[in-house]
Amino acid sequence: MIVQSNPGVSYVILGKNRFTGNVPTHLCKLRSMKILDLSNNNFSGVLPNCLGSLIHLRVVDLTNNTIRGDVPNSLGSISFLRSLHLSNNKFEGNLPVALQNLISLVTFDLGNNLLTGKIPYWIGKKLSKLKILSLQSNKFMGKIPLELCEINALQHLNLANNNITGTVPHCFYYGIGMINSSYGGNKTVSTDIIYYNSTGYEENIVTYIKGNQLKYTKSIRFLISLELSSNKLIGEIPDVLMKLVALKNLNLSKNLLSGQIPTTIGNLKQMKSLDMSANKFSGQIPSSLASLNFLNYLNISLNNLSGPIPIGNQLQSLGDPSTIYKGNNELCGPSLLRSCEKDxxxxxxxxxxxxxxxxxxxxxxxxxxxxxxxxxxxxxxxxxxxxxxxxxxxxxxxxxxxxxxxxxxxxxxxxxxxxxxxxxxxxxxxxxxxxxxxxxxxx
Incomplete structure (x- = not known):
């Protein structure tokens, strides 16, 4: 129907409806299409390979459907594609190597699927313009590829809830998008993300911050986040991670991380949400934590921390201390009504x-x-x-x-x-x- 009425249409924005069945193959006849938004419907079946012939596409958003099967190799032919959203579907198998040809990608959102295998190294090698990379809630395994550190513009990396092992890479220090707070918020650069607002489509990303699911749209340029929770990461937190001074959200919870919390954590002055719960951290809480004046969510429960809780105006206003510090039986301080006086x-x-x-x-x-x-x-x-x-x-x-x-x-x-x-x-x-x-x- 769309093809017959206007075969030269550039924007197909049909999100938030109740469409069912397979994704219509006649959409492949819209050769001039730049935006395809079928999000938040009930489409099922497999994705038609013919979508790869729409070489002028800039956005493909199929979020929140029940599309299954492999991610088509043919999508790798859309070389000008900037935003690919396939999250909350039932895609499975390994990511096709052909996707390394999407060298213009800024947003790569594949979360909440059934994807398996290792996280491809070519994401870091080839997709150098990425700002948003979301692979959370899949079945990825193995170590975090060091090549991800080569994505200088990356400002939001979400690998949570997979089967990732190994340590937190020291090379994350090279993530310029997480170091320079003006990088992600620069008007010139951010147009890559919100460019399509005037068409009726608004770039978006859904992530968990402060323990809640949040959807970022207009404020997406300010999302500077590293989420590695619910994996099997081991070892200590690299000190160089504390140089990502533009970070606003850091979630390392539910891993097997150990050692002490770096004393330089106070360098993360922009931090708003910090979750290190359910690990094996020990030692004292660094006093520099009290200097994070923008912090409004903290969870370091279920660790082996000890000693006094730092005193600071911001820390005292974060919520119930019995929740924030739960399971650290050797912690003490006024907020826990447990005296730290040695005498x-x-x-x-x-x-x-x-x-x-x-x-x-x-x-x-x-x-x-x-x-x-x-x-x-x-x-x-x-x-x-x-x-x-x-x-x-x-x-x-x-x-x-x-x-x-x-x-x-x-x-x-x-x-x-x-x-x-x-x-x-x-x-x-x-x-x-x-x-x-x-x-x-x-x-």
Missing amino acids: NLLDAHASKDEGKDGSQGCTWFYAGIISGFFTGLTGLVGSLHFIRILRPRNSSNLESASSNLNKLKDMYGDLTTDKDGAPDSRAPSGLKRSFPLGDSSWR
């Missing part, structure tokens, strides 16, 4: 130790008393029993000695004393010395 902590530990030592002291004290009591009692009983045994034996010895003395006395009594009882001089001197009968020691 108090030491006193608390000392009290615990004293209590433990005191209870142990009492236990040993009473144990000593009981032990001493039983030892003394045993000694007393033993002594009494010993005396009882010796007593009869000593008595019999004394009786025997006394009997012997009496016999000696009877034998020598007349020799040692005279009739008056005085010592007798006739008695042998040995008897006088040896038997002093008057000595009390014999009694």
